Amino acid sequence: MSKKYTATRRCYLIDHHSPQPPDVLLNNLNIDEYDAFFETAGIDSLMVYCKDHWGVTYYPSQVPGAQMHEGVKRDWIKEVSNRLKEKEIEFVAYYCIEYDEGAARRFPEWRVTRPDGTGRIRDDEFAKWSLCCYQTGYREYCLKQLEEIVQNYAPDALFLDIFGASLCYCEHCRKKFESIYHYPLPEDLEDVLAHKTDIIEFLNHNAKEFLAELKQRVKAIDPTLAVTINFSCHYPKEIRDMLDYQFSEPLLKDNWFSSAYARDTAVGQYPILAPGEASQVYNYSAVSEYICDLSSIAAQGCRVGMYSGSQHIDGTLDFEEAKRLGAAYTEIKKMEPYLVDRTPVKCAGIIQSDLSIAINISSLEPDAILRAKRHNPHQNAVLGAMQLCEHAKVPYMVLPERTLNKDLLKEFDVILLPEVFVIEQDIADLLTEYTANGGTIISSGQSGLWDADSKKREVSTIAGLMGTKESTIHTEYQQNRWSAYLKPTGSPKFTGLLSCTTPPVSEHFIETTATDDSETLLNLILPCVACDSEHWVNWWSPPPGADSGYPALICRREGNGSTYYMAFDFFTMASQESFQYPNELFADLLELAGIVPTVQNLTDIPDIIRTAYFATKDSYIIHQISMMPKRFHGDVCPVSGGTLEFKVPVEQAKIVYPEPATLKMDSIDGRTTVALPDFTLQQIIVCKK
Numbered sequence: 001m002s003k004k005y006t007a008t009r010r011c012y013l014i015d016h017h018s019p020q021p022p023d024v025l026l027n028n029l030n031i032d033e034y035d036a037f038f039e040t041a042g043i044d045s046l047m048v049y050c051k052d053h054w055g056v057t058y059y060p061s062q063v064p065g066a067q068m069h070e071g072v073k074r075d076w077i078k079e080v081s082n083r084l085k086e087k088e089i090e091f092v093a094y095y096c097i098e099y100d101e102g103a104a105r106r107f108p109e110w111r112v113t114r115p116d117g118t119g120r121i122r123d124d125e126f127a128k129w130s131l132c133c134y135q136t137g138y139r140e141y142c143l144k145q146l147e148e149i150v151q152n153y154a155p156d157a158l159f160l161d162i163f164g165a166s167l168c169y170c171e172h173c174r175k176k177f178e179s180i181y182h183y184p185l186p187e188d189l190e191d192v193l194a195h196k197t198d199i200i201e202f203l204n205h206n207a208k209e210f211l212a213e214l215k216q217r218v219k220a221i222d223p224t225l226a227v228t229i230n231f232s233c234h235y236p237k238e239i240r241d242m243l244d245y246q247f248s249e250p251l252l253k254d255n256w257f258s259s260a261y262a263r264d265t266a267v268g269q270y271p272i273l274a275p276g277e278a279s280q281v282y283n284y285s286a287v288s289e290y291i292c293d294l295s296s297i298a299a300q301g302c303r304v305g306m307y308s309g310s311q312h313i314d315g316t317l318d319f320e321e322a323k324r325l326g327a328a329y330t331e332i333k334k335m336e337p338y339l340v341d342r343t344p345v346k347c348a349g350i351i352q353s354d355l356s357i358a359i360n361i362s363s364l365e366p367d368a369i370l371r372a373k374r375h376n377p378h379q380n381a382v383l384g385a386m387q388l389c390e391h392a393k394v395p396y397m398v399l400p401e402r403t404l405n406k407d408l409l410k411e412f413d414v415i416l417l418p419e420v421f422v423i424e425q426d427i428a429d430l431l432t433e434y435t436a437n438g439g440t441i442i443s444s445g446q447s448g449l450w451d452a453d454s455k456k457r458e459v460s461t462i463a464g465l466m467g468t469k470e471s472t473i474h475t476e477y478q479q480n481r482w483s484a485y486l487k488p489t490g491s492p493k494f495t496g497l498l499s500c501t502t503p504p505v506s507e508h509f510i511e512t513t514a515t516d517d518s519e520t521l522l523n524l525i526l527p528c529v530a531c532d533s534e535h536w537v538n539w540w541s542p543p544p545g546a547d548s549g550y551p552a553l554i555c556r557r558e559g560n561g562s563t564y565y566m567a568f569d570f571f572t573m574a575s576q577e578s579f580q581y582p583n584e585l586f587a588d589l590l591e592l593a594g595i596v597p598t599v600q601n602l603t604d605i606p607d608i609i610r611t612a613y614f615a616t617k618d619s620y621i622i623h624q625i626s627m628m629p630k631r632f633h634g635d636v637c638p639v640s641g642g643t644l645e646f647k648v649p650v651e652q653a654k655i656v657y658p659e660p661a662t663l664k665m666d667s668i669d670g671r672t673t674v675a676l677p678d679f680t681l682q683q684i685i686v687c688k689k
Contacts, residue, residue, distance in 0.1 A: 002156040002224045004045070004090040005245045006270050009298070009336060010329045011045035011305035013094065014317070015276065017053040017127075018069060019101075026071030029315035031079045037310075038089060040322035042329035045090035045305070047159055048080050050149050052094075053129050055102030059152070063144045067102050071315070081153045093155035095146060098162040098368060103138060104130030110138035112168040114366075115187040120166065122367055131367070134165075134210055135172040143217055150218045150225060157226040158218060159247060164235070164368025165206040167192075167199065177202055189363070196364050197453050200357075203368065208239050215242065233265040234372040236354045237402050245270040247305070250277075251373055252383050253575075254630070255293050256610050259300035260386060263344075264398035265352065273297045274305030279325070281309050281318050286634025288681060290328040292625060295682055298332050298339055299612045299623040335657050338621055338684050345395040345613035345620065347597040349412035350385045353378060353401045355422035355452045377572065381418035381444070384575030388586040389416075393601040395613040401427060409434040413595050417443035418571035421450040423461045432465050436559030440593040441465070442586075443563065444570040445510060446473065466565040467518025467556030471510050477530050478507035482541040484568065485525040486552050492521065492592060496584030502544050503581045505552070505568035512567055514551045522553035524567065555592070564589055596647050599687075601676075603642030618689050620650070625682040641676030641683065650674070650687045657684040 018024040038046065051057050056069040059077035077093075084091040104111050104119060111119035112131035122129040132138040150158065169185060177185040180202065186192045192199060215227055229235070232246035240246060246266035250258030255275055262271045278293040279285065297304045310321040332339075356378040365371040375383070382398065389396035399408070401420075409415065409430060417423070420443075423431075428448070435441055448460035449471055458470050477483035482504035488494055497503045502525055514520050528545030529535045537543065554565045574582040583606075599620055601611040608628060614621040626639050644653070650672040653663040663685070666673045674687065 002226050004156045005226050005272075008045040008090045009303045009339065010043050010332060011047060011090070011092070011272060011274065011303065012041055012043045012325065013047035013274070013305070013307035014049075014311050015307040015309050016049065016311040018056065018071075019054050020056065020069065021071050024071065024313045026069060026313070026315040029072065029076060031083055033317055034080065035083055035087070037317050037319065037322045038087065040319065041325045042333065043089065045092060046080075046084055047092040047094050047305075047307070048077065048084075049094045050077055051096055051100075051145060053096050053099040053101060053127070053162070055096075055100035055104075057145070059149075061145055061148060063141060063148060065103070065106060065141060066145065067106070077149075077153055081155065090157065091153075091155045092157045092159050093149050093153065094159050094161060095142075095149065096161045097134065097142060098131045098164070098166055099129040100132045100138070101130050103132050103141065107137070110136045110141075111170075112166045113170045115169045117169070120168070120366060122369075131166050133168045133170050133173065135168065135176060135206065136170060139210070143214060146214060146218055147221060150221045154222060155225070157228065157244070160214075160227070160229045162369055163207065163211075163229040163231075164372065165203040165210070166368045167203065167364070167366035192364050196358050196361065199364060204236055204239065207235070207368070208242070211239065211242055231369070231372040233262045233271070237400055240265065240269070243269065245272070247272050247274065249273070250275045251375070252379075253387070255296040256300060256625075257383060257386050257390075259297045259302040260396075261382070261398050263301040265400055267403070270303060272303035272305050274307055276307050278306055279308040279321060281321055284320060284324060286629065287324050287327045288629040288634045288636050290324050291331055291681055292627065292629040294328045294332060295335070296610065296625055298335060299610070299625055299682070301339070301342075301344065301612070301614070304329075304332055335684060338623075338656060338686065342614040342616050342621055344397050345598055345615050346397060346411045347595070348389050348394050348396040348414050348416060349399045349409070350382055350389070350396055350416045350418060351401060351404070351420050352382055352398050353420045353422055355401065355424070356420055356450070359421035359450045359454055360446070378419050378421060380575050381569065381571035384571035384573065384582075385416045385418040387577075388571070388574045388582060390610065391583045391606045392587055392590065393603065393606060393611050394590065394595070394597050395599065404430055406430060406433060409439065410437065412439070413597065414440040414442060414590070414593060416571070417441065417447040419445050419569060420447045422452050423448040424452070425461065428461045428465070431462060432558065435465060435561035435563055438560035440561055440595060441563045442566075442589055444566045445568060445572075449473075464515075465556070465558060466563050467515045467554045468565055469513040469515060471512045473508055474511055475508045477527050479531045480527050480541045481507065482527065483507050484509045484527065484548070484552070485544040487523045487525050487547060489520055489523060494585070494588050496588075497581040498522075498585060498588070504541065504579070506573050506576070506579070508569065509550070509552070510567040511550050514554045515556070518554050518556035520551040520553070521555055522551070524548045524550040524552045562593055564593070598647055600645050601642055602645055603640070605639060605642075608639055609642070620646075620687040620689065622685040622687070623682065624676075624679065624685075626680065629681070636680050638678040638680050640678055643676060644674040644685065644687070646672040646674070646687070648672070648689070650689065652688040654686055655683055656686050658682070
C-alpha cells in the first residue's frame with residue numbers, strides 16, 4: 001500500500017466543479033502555473049479532480065456514456081499526475097459518487113428518485129446537483145471509471161466524495177429493501193420516522209456493500225492503493241474500519257473540535273481534516289486566520305488539508321490563495337517535529353455511540369451528505385461535552401462505544417455520557433466495573449433510556465449505577481423554552497449562578513426517583529405556567545413556580561468510585577452556548593469528584609485560548625492557540641498563556657515554537673507548576689518527564 005498518507009501533512013484541493021463551456025472554458029490550463037502554485041503553497045499532497053459534481057472527467061474516459069470537459073483538449077490528469085510524481089507530492093485522485101449532474105441528465109433512469117418518481121436534487125443556495133443511485137446501471141459506470149483511473153494514472157490514494165447512500169425509491173431500491181425487511185420501503189414522513197432504524201441500517205448496508213466491491217476492484221489493479229471517503233468520521237465504525245485512512249470536513253462547531261472528534265474516531269488511521277471555510281477566494285481572510293484555522297487541525301493531531309475555488313474559469317489560478325496558504329503551511333512545517341509520534345493525554349473520556357445516532361431525530365434527511373452534516377441529538381451532546389472539557393482545560397478524548405474495554409477505561413479519571421441514548425448490557429457492565437474500581441461517571445438526560453430499535457425503556461440500562469429508578473421524559477413545558485429550574489438541596493455548596501439563583505434547563509427534563517443509596521444534590525423547580533394561547537407571564541420564559549421534588553442531580557457511590565446523573569440535557573445545553581452556567585457546574589462536579597488531570601492549563605481566558613495535551617515516552621507536549629484571529633477578523637494581540645499544573649514531577653520545561661526558550665518551574669510535594677509566557681498566535685511547550 002502507498003504509505004505517503006502516513007507522512008503527508010499539508011494537502012490541498014483546487015475546488016473547481018466545472019460545467020461545460022461557455023460557462024467555464026478551462027482554455028488556459030498550464031501545468032507550469034500549477035507547479036508554481038504548489039511551490040508557493042508549500043504542499044506535500046494534492047487532491048486532483050478526475051470526475052466532479054458535474055460528472056465531467058478531466059481525462060479521456062473510455063467508459064460508455066462518459067463525458068470529458070470540452071475545454072480540456074488533452075489528458076490533464078496525466079499531466080498533473082506526472083508532475084506530482086516528479087516532485088514527490090502525494091497524488092490523491094478525487095472521484096465524486098452520488099452527485100453527477102451530467103449522468104443524471106443523460107441517463108435519467110440512474111437518478112435517485114423521490115416516492116413520486118421525480119429525481120432528487122441537492123437544492124442549495126447556489127448549486128442544484130442531481131443525485132444518481134448506484135443500485136442502477138450507474139454503479140458499473142462508476143466502478144469502470146474508477147478502475148480506469150487507477151489503471152492509467154496510478155494515484156497514491158483514491159478519494160471518494162459524496163459517497164454515502166441517499167434514500168431512493170427507484171425500482172431497484174424498493175425491491176432490495178422489501179427483500180431484506182419484508183415490507184415496502186416507507187414513503188410518507190411519519191412512516192419513514194417510524195421505521196428509521198431499518199432505513200438507516202439499509203442505507204448503511206448499501207454504502208458498505210458498494211465500498212467493499214469498489215475496494216476489491218481497484219485494489220485488484222493496484223494493491224498499494226489507499227482508499228478513503230469524505231466525512232469518514234460521521235459514518236458507522238463498520239464503514240470507518242474499511243478505510244485505509246480517514247478524511248473529514250469540519251462539522252462540529254469549528255476546526256478545533258472537529259479535529260479532536262476525527263482524531264479519536266480514527267485512531268491509527270492517519271486522519272486528515274480539510275476545511276473549505278478557511279478561505280473565501282476573492283474575499284480573503286487575513287493570514288492570521290489561515291494560520292489559526294489550519295494550526296487548530298494540526299494541534300489536535302490531524303493531518304491538515306484545505307480546499308478552495310482558486311481556479312479561474314479559464315483554468316488559470318488565483319495566486320493570492322497560494323501565498324496565504326503557503327504562509328500557514330510554512331508555520332505547520334516548522335511544527336511538524338512535534339506533531340508526530342505522540343498520544344493524547346488521558347483524563348476525560350467522552351462516549352460516542354453509533355447506536356444512538358438515530359434516536360430522537362426529528363426527521364430523516366434523504367440526502368446522504370446532508371444526513372452526515374446535520375447533527376443528531378447525540379452528536380450535539382458529544383460536542384457539548386467536548387466544549388465543557390475545553391473550557392475547563394481538562395484533557396479529553398472521544399471514545400467510540402465499540403472500542404471500549406476494561407483496560408482502556410481505566411486510563412481515564414472520568415467518563416462522560418452525553419445523551420448516550422443506547423447503552424447495551426456489555427457497555428453497562430464495563431461502566432459498572434470501571435466505577436467500582438475508582439472511576440467517575442457523569443451522565444445526563446436520556447442516557448441508557450432507549451433500545452437500539454428506537455423504543456423507549458421505562459428504566460435506564462444504567463439506572464442502578466446512576467442511582468435512578470423509572471424515568472419519564474417531560475416535554476409539556478417545551479414551548480416555554482426553559483422547562484424547569486435548578487435548586488440546590490443545601491449540600492454541597494455550588495459556585496456561579498447556582499450559588500445565587502435558580503438557573504434554567506432546556507426544553508425537557510427527566511422525572512425519576514433517587515435510590516436509597518444515592519444523594520440528591522439539585523432539585524427541579526417547575527415553571528409557574530406552561531405557555532399556550534391562554535397562559536403566559538411576560539415577554540420571556542415563565543419564572544420558577546413550585547418545587548417539583550424531582551431530583552435534578554443525583555450522586556451515588558459505587559465501590560471506590562462515584563457517579564453523577566443530571567436529569568436534564570446538560571451536555572446539549574453546553575453546546576448551545578445560550579446557557580450561562582454549564583461550565584461552572586461542570587467545574588463543580590470535577591471538584592466534587594476530586595478530578596485532577598495529569599496536566600492542566602490554568603487560565604483566566606479559557607474562551608480565548610485553546611489547549612491540546614499530548615505525551616510521548618519521555619515528554620508532555622502542550623499546544624496553545626489563540627482564537628482571537630477567528631473572533632476579530634485577523635486582529636491579534638499578545639495573550640497570557642497562564643500556567644501549567646502537573647500532578648507529577650517534571651524535569652524540564654521549554655518553549656519549542658515559535659522561538660526556543662527555557663521556562664521557570666516550581667515543584668512542591670511532587671507537583672510542578674510552569675509559568676507560561678504571553679503569546680500572539682500559538683506556542684508549543686515541551687515538558688520532560
